[in-house]
Amino acid sequence: MLDSVDGKGTHMKKLINDSADVVSEMLDGMVVAHPEYVRRLEGTNVLTRADAPVDGKVGIVSGGGSGHEPAHAGYLGEGMLDGAAAGEVFTSPTADQLGAMITACDGGAGVLCVVKNYEGDVMNFETAIELAEMEGDTEVEYVVVDDDVAVEDSLYTSGRRGVCGTILVHKVAGAAATRGDDLIEIKRLAERTVERVGTMGMALTSCTTPEKGEPTFDLGDEEIELGIGIHGEPGVERAEIMDADAVTDHLSERVLADLEIEENEVMTIVNGMGATPLMELYIINRRLQELLGERGIETWEGWVGDYMTSLDMAGCSITVLELDAELKELLGAPADTPALTV
Amino acid sequence: MDEGTQRAALETALESVAARIEAEKGHLTELDSAIGDADHGANLNRGFQAALEDANGEGDPGEFVKGVGMALVASVGGASGPLYGGSLVHASTEFEDGIDRAASVAFAESYLEKVKDRGKANVGDKTMVDAITPAVHTYKHAIEEEELSALAALTRAVDAAERGVRFTTVIRANKGRASYLGWRSVGHPDPGATSTLYILEALHETAAAYLDGTDEPLAEDAE
Structure with a gap:
């Protein structure tokens, strides 16, 4: 309305x-x-x-x-x-x-x-x-x-x-x-x-809270915001729009550099920020898995979808968790919830 | 001072604080819009109005103060709920056996300790701690070392808090949302320190209505 x-x-x-x-x-x-x-x-x-x-x-x-x-x-x-x-x-x-x-x-x-x-x-x-x-x-x-x-x-x-x-x-x-x-x-x-977990996100658009009724930050037609949080706060860097592979490389390089991964097995999430078509999230995931493969890192499980959103923001985040046997067993255990079934 | 009089004084104190915050809410929000997110006055006012509504005529002084704290926790929101309300709940146990000069010092120290611990803030971070710390230290010194009356000690504590607020104006924020502004926060008084001063001034006004210079109650009909 x-x-x-x-x-x-x-x-x-x-x-x-x-x-x-x-x-x-x-x-x-x-x-x-x-x-x-x-x-x-x-x-x-x-x-x-x-x-x-x-x-x-x-x-x-x-x-x-x-x-x-x-x-x-x-x-x-x-x-x-x-x-x-x-x-x-x-x-x-x-x-x-x-x-x-x-x-x-x-x-x-x-x-x-x-x-x-x-x-x-x-x-x-x-x-x-x-x-x-x-x-x-x-x-x-x-x-x-x-x-x-x-x-x-x-x-x-x-x-x-x-x-x-x-x-x-x-x-x-x-x-x-x-x-x-x-x-x-x-x-x-x-x-x-x-x-053992790291995440970095980006926005194509800001989000609009019901209370304020206007975008929480301004983003030009040709701009994206890198390093955004989930409360419509501005990110750490504004960049000219780039293609999905370049965005994926930027986000995942930052996460991998931070994690200093030693084990070679990870779990990943390509998360939508609320208004991102699943099509685009899969495109991001394609490049993410390709990049991990180039690094000799094996993805045990990779989730794609809206898990932690920011209202109607368009954009995504990439999460990488470095696995070990103990965490793998727990992540693979059954879960039955409205938003996630394992 | 008997428990009934203490109770009446606390109710008057709550009314006085709530009235002061309501009167200053626009000003507090204005201060907060310079270095925060422009809701401090409205949030705090909502909290004290809720505390007024919740206050019932039962319980010892500690329970009364705890009730005010719980109302603030439930209705102020954000970080201010825990800081203003949670600290009050924590310190309220010092009034379990009633209020005297020793208990008031213990209460003040307990409140300060909880605010610092919860907010992980120290003097010089440009927060409410910069107003509370000098007020509490001055109050304790006046009571324990100079053996002044509670009213006289509170007068000095208010002065100390006021100097604390002025101090927050000239320093850079290290805590809270204002810290995001870095050097741009200099020149603005901290809204939390300012509201703390208003609360202390309102408490002082109530104390002056109930106590003479020797901590004896004023006339029986002081209410």
């Missing part, structure tokens, strides 16, 4: 009702789409597995601002997440809601929080953990994902940003919890994943 008209007389076209209701209405829509997987924690913007808490299993929870769908609630289900908290668009969930999620997902074996590295997210998760510990006897640990190799510090972070690599941390932690590992062991495995 036509939602707003800005001062310049241009229109933001989005399929929304009231911009204040987007998160809540999305969550309700997810619940009715996947009632066998998810339910809404009453009075909150938290979704949990339909059968949470799972008795005796460590709960794996995550959360963050909305606008990154299917992250995070799309990964609720057997073998991945038990809880996912949705903040307002690009805004951290509040600590009281995170605390309610932690409590609701504790099956008696404790809870691991998977947190993307943004100041607001980290501070709210830390506060929630403190509140949970003040109130009850839930044992809680957290791991911070900072896989974006493009920047050291950014508009929203000290240190690197947490982006698409977070999905692989969900997968590893979720599989370890399903296997019956204890909280400390799962945390170790999650941190091992964080150490």
Whole structure:
């Protein structure tokens, strides 16, 4: 529908009702789409597995601002997440809601929080953990994902940003919890994943938040933005538009240089930013696998699709995870969620 | 001062802080638009208005303060929810047995410690820490070393916080969103330090309405 008209007389076209209701209405829509997987924690913007808490299993929870769908609630289900908290668009969930999620997902074996590295997210998760510990006897640990190799510090972070690599941390932690590992062991495995994963993204267009109704940065017709995050923040470098192979080379060289890969087996994700045709993601993936092959690096598994998006941004990110036997087993274990089935 | 009077003083203090933040929200947002994302005034105001609505007439002083903190945590959002609200929840345990001069020092130190720890910020980073640190140190010194009354100590703490805010104006931001501006952040006071000063000024105003210069309650009908 036509939602707003800005001062310049241009229109933001989005399929929304009231911009204040987007998160809540999305969550309700997810619940009715996947009632066998998810339910809404009453009075909150938290979704949990339909059968949470799972008795005796460590709960794996995550959360963050909305606008990154299917992250995070799309990964609720057997073998991945038990809880996912949705903040307002690009805004951290509040600590009281995170605390309610932690409590609701504790099956008696404790809870691991998977947190993307943004100041607001980290501070709210830390506060929630403190509140949970003040109130009850839930044992809680957290791991911070900072896989974006493009920047050291950014508009929203000290240190690197947490982006698409977070999905692989969900997968590893979720599989370890399903296997019956204890909280400390799962945390170790999650941190091992964080150490071995790198991501870099690019944008063909900016994105438009429902609240502001205009693109968060301006990009010319012949320009692309390299090193973007997932909140519509500008990237680290603006370049003239280049073809898919050149973009792939640029992104993957940066990721590979950062990872200093020693093992020869990796897992990859070519991730769409929300408005990228699958056709283009496959074109990127074609070159990525060719390039890895030239380097003598073998891809064990390569995912292509929208895993961690940035509203209606067109563009992609490339994630590479250096594998070992331990991580491979967990990544290959079954997962049954609305957004991902293994 | 009995618990009922302490309770009434805390309620007055909350009303006073909420009124001050509401009056300054435009100014705070203006400061934040220079070096942040232009929402500090609105966010903090939403939080204190929620705290006013949530406040009920029950519990000890510690529970009251905790309730204010929880309301801020739930409604301010972003990093300010944990910093302003979470720190208040943390420090509120110091008021479990009521408020006296020693407890007020412990409360202030606990609040400062949590803000620094949560925000991973120190003096000189151009944050609220630059206002709180001198205020807390000055307050503690005035109470413990100079043996001043709480009211007199609070007067000095407000002065110290004001100097802290001026200090944030002339330094470069190392923390928070303003740090992205680097040297361009110089010349702008930090919005968080500024709102902290407003909160302290409102608390001082309440203290002056309840306490005389020897920390005895003013007239029985001080409410």
